[in-house]
Amino acid sequence: MKNETPLIQAIRSFNRNYTKLIGLLDSHLLASGYSLAEARILYEIHANMPVSASDIILQIDIDKGYLSKVLKRFEVNGLIAKEPSPVDARMSLLTLTAAGHTVFNSLDAASNQQVKEMIGKLTDEEQDKLSNNIAAISALLFK
Amino acid sequence: MKNETPLIQAIRSFNRNYTKLIGLLDSHLLASGYSLAEARILYEIHANMPVSASDIILQIDIDKGYLSKVLKRFEVNGLIAKEPSPVDARMSLLTLTAAGHTVFNSLDAASNQQVKEMIGKLTDEEQDKLSNNIAAISALLFK
DNA sequence: ACGATATAGTTGACTTGTTCAACTATATGC
DNA sequence: GCATATAGTTGAACAAGTCAACTATATCGT
Numbered sequence: 001m002k003n004e005t006p007l008i009q010a011i012r013s014f015n016r017n018y019t020k021l022i023g024l025l026d027s028h029l030l031a032s033g034y035s036l037a038e039a040r041i042l043y044e045i046h047a048n049m050p051v052s053a054s055d056i057i058l059q060i061d062i063d064k065g066y067l068s069k070v071l072k073r074f075e076v077n078g079l080i081a082k083e084p085s086p087v088d089a090r091m092s093l094l095t096l097t098a099a100g101h102t103v104f105n106s107l108d109a110a111s112n113q114q115v116k117e118m119i120g121k122l123t124d125e126e127q128d129k130l131s132n133n134i135a136a137i138s139a140l141l142f143k
Numbered sequence: 144m145k146n147e148t149p150l151i152q153a154i155r156s157f158n159r160n161y162t163k164l165i166g167l168l169d170s171h172l173l174a175s176g177y178s179l180a181e182a183r184i185l186y187e188i189h190a191n192m193p194v195s196a197s198d199i200i201l202q203i204d205i206d207k208g209y210l211s212k213v214l215k216r217f218e219v220n221g222l223i224a225k226e227p228s229p230v231d232a233r234m235s236l237l238t239l240t241a242a243g244h245t246v247f248n249s250l251d252a253a254s255n256q257q258v259k260e261m262i263g264k265l266t267d268e269e270q271d272k273l274s275n276n277i278a279a280i281s282a283l284l285f286k
Numbered sequence: 287a288c289g290a291t292a293t294a295g296t297t298g299a300c301t302t303g304t305t306c307a308a309c310t311a312t313a314t315g316c
Numbered sequence: 317g318c319a320t321a322t323a324g325t326t327g328a329a330c331a332a333g334t335c336a337a338c339t340a341t342a343t344c345g346t
Contacts, residue, residue: 004259008255008262010278011258012254012258014280015165018165019165020204021284035302035303040159052323064324065307065325065327066305067324068323072325088322089323090324091322112151112155115155118284119150119154131150131153133280134154134157134280135153196295197293207296209333211295212332212333214295228294231294231341232340233293233294233341234341289346290346292341294339295338297339298337301332302334303330304332306327306328310325311324314322
């Protein structure tokens with residue numbers, strides 16, 4: 001039988017540090033006029049279009065009332081289009097418009113740039129190591 | 144010269160997944176009556192007491208006005224004590240009261256429990272692997 | 287030592303984010 | 317076909333977060 005306490009503490013310490021790092025990586029959003037939630041929603045639509053609002057809720061933990069309002073704002077601002085689902089009349093299918101793609105691409109590029117700067121401080125060997133570590137943790141925790 | 148794009152994408156995917164996982168681990172807070180920010184602030188005071196408000200800001204990225212209000216609420220509710228710093232009269236030093244320790248311990252125990260359940264699904268070997276990979280990433284990114 | 291500048295923290299006004307329950311519409315199961 | 321479940325919307329209420337102005341104290345440069 002194993003003592004799990006050191007691992008628990010290590011994970012919680014990692015979580016605090018990693019939360020801070022993610023906050024740093026996302027800080028470019030402040031200047032973009034979009035919130036983290038909005039950027040995440042745009043990403044989901046981009047990555048899985050066409051999607052319904054419930055598809056998004058499945059991916060991100062977010063209140064459906066709140067999501068509905070964000071999506072409405074996106075629609076009013078011309079970032080997304082809604083069309084009724086042919087198979088289920090309760091649902092709308094959401095797609096990015098050209099303007100939506102433009103906004104997404106700009107946010108996406110900025111996010112890539114942030115990550116690029118972060119890993120830019122690492123040597124090639126360290127980058128390989130990081131890559132392996134990330135893959136290993138993902139396999140263990142995101143089954 | 145290396146192509147960094149795959150690593151960038153892997154990191155961003157990891158960030159999305161890990162954000163969701165952290166959200167899950169923190170969801171017990173909903174029932175506790177404390178927000179994530181409040182729990183994090185309590186942790187900082189617990190871990191580094193006595194601390195000033197600026198010490199906390201250095202650790203967590205948080206608006207000083209917002210922090211000031213949270214700390215005031217903690218003080219009114221008897222979770223922390225403030226005393227003027229002997230070396231700098233602008234600062235107060237914060238410490239947990241007995242009641243504050245009680246609250247912190249209960250939040251801390253619940254957080255440990257959440258993490259414990261998460262790693263409980265892993266074998267001993269997987270736990271070791273997780274431990275090593277977490278340590279490796281920490282060494283690379285949290286220098 | 288003195289004035290200029292910076293830092294610690296507080297406060298109030300304001301904006302935004304988030305929750306929640308009620309509601310409409312449609313779909314699914316018995 | 318009726319009961320129940322799901323998709324999404326809305327408005328009201330509340331919580332969270334931002335911001336700038338302000339007081340008090342400390343520090344820096346001359």
